Amino acid sequence: MSLPKELEKILEITREQNIWRRTQTLNLIASENVMSPLAESVYMSDFMSRYAEGKPYKRYYQGTKYVDEVETFTMELMNEITESKECDLRPISGTIANAAVFRVxxxxxxxxxxAPVQAGAHVSHTKFGTLGALGIQHIELPFDIENINVDVDKSIKMIEQVKPKFVVLGGSLYLFPHPAKELAPHVHSVGAKLVYDAAHVYGLIVGKVWSNPLKEGADVMTVSTHKTFPGPQGGAIFSNNEELFKQVSRTIFPWFVSNHHLHRLPATAVTAIEMKYFGEAYANQILKNAKALAEALAERGFKVIGENLGYTKSHQIAVDVREFGGGNKVAKILEDANIIVNKNLLPYDKPDAVSDPSGLRIGVQEMTRYGMKEDDMEDIAELFKKVLIDKKDVNEVKKEVIEFRRNFLDVKYTFEDIRDLDKYSTKTLKLLI
Incomplete structure (x- = not known):
């Protein structure tokens, strides 16, 4: 019997996606990454069909003994690499993690x-997203455009005047660390809590190239597990405040999550182990590549944001592309050349410019994981130039991109052979095999 045409269609779409994004494009979306083959192999498991409402060993279903074991072990691993005391992996995204914290x-x-929306706050922080859905008032902190960051002195005054219930740092367009250490004492002095959304930079924190907000006074840190931390899509909450964490943990289920997509757990555990052994090398290379790409683009005539600050200290760079038609137009042109970026508001944009902002946000973490180094960032910048400045035929540049990408098809910073795991703990080996 031949396959039904409906089945053929969905298989073909999936095949084309895999070929295009895994072998033919430069993936420079700052909020994406790629799992290792090892992590993907445990992602596809019986866990994906099962339910486990509640917490480990306190479930509302039977048949969860291995779920309890893998969830508990994964939380232990995540706390180890994060240097935190408390972890909850049940949020299925960073947005859900934020919602559970804000609700409490x-x-x-x-x-x-x-932080201001156009200066990088994630939509979940705002009246347009989770904050608004919960009915919590959204008030923006003062922002220093010159330093592309929250203005510390003005923010201290606002905190003292407004006396909010909580302050949120961290963001989506995120070039430099937000001032958790400077603001935390003032947040606490008015009886408020400091929330640090580290969704974008969690892998950099684990890799020890970005300061850990929990060590700088943050009461709770929310993360995504699929950006600079190269695991499956999902979220997590960390804290060293046991009492606050208990309140948040009690809120996740049943307020925001029922079943928490259990196949994420072993894949997250594998990624945590990879980051334990390779995370520092990976994170350091991300920073080198981001800086190299920013400098290479600037040398070719692009207006890269933050020149006076060294462009970036994260995985991201921001480029003003108004002279080429704006973020919306330019992102589409680059996609035609198989270069995948996203349009983005820049700090001086108005919030209502979200559909056609001034800038592009570019992230190097995925291409770094495929093995690219600083010299390869020069090649990427040259491809940008050919498309946008030299106005070369986009299909010809696309061919160059495909040829260039052929050199970077294997995921790095992982265990290339399962036998490599023999040198590590029996418990780890048992989990992965």
Missing amino acids: LAEAGEKALI
């Missing part, structure tokens, strides 16, 4: 201070 910290009508 403020009631409807109460106030929260966040």
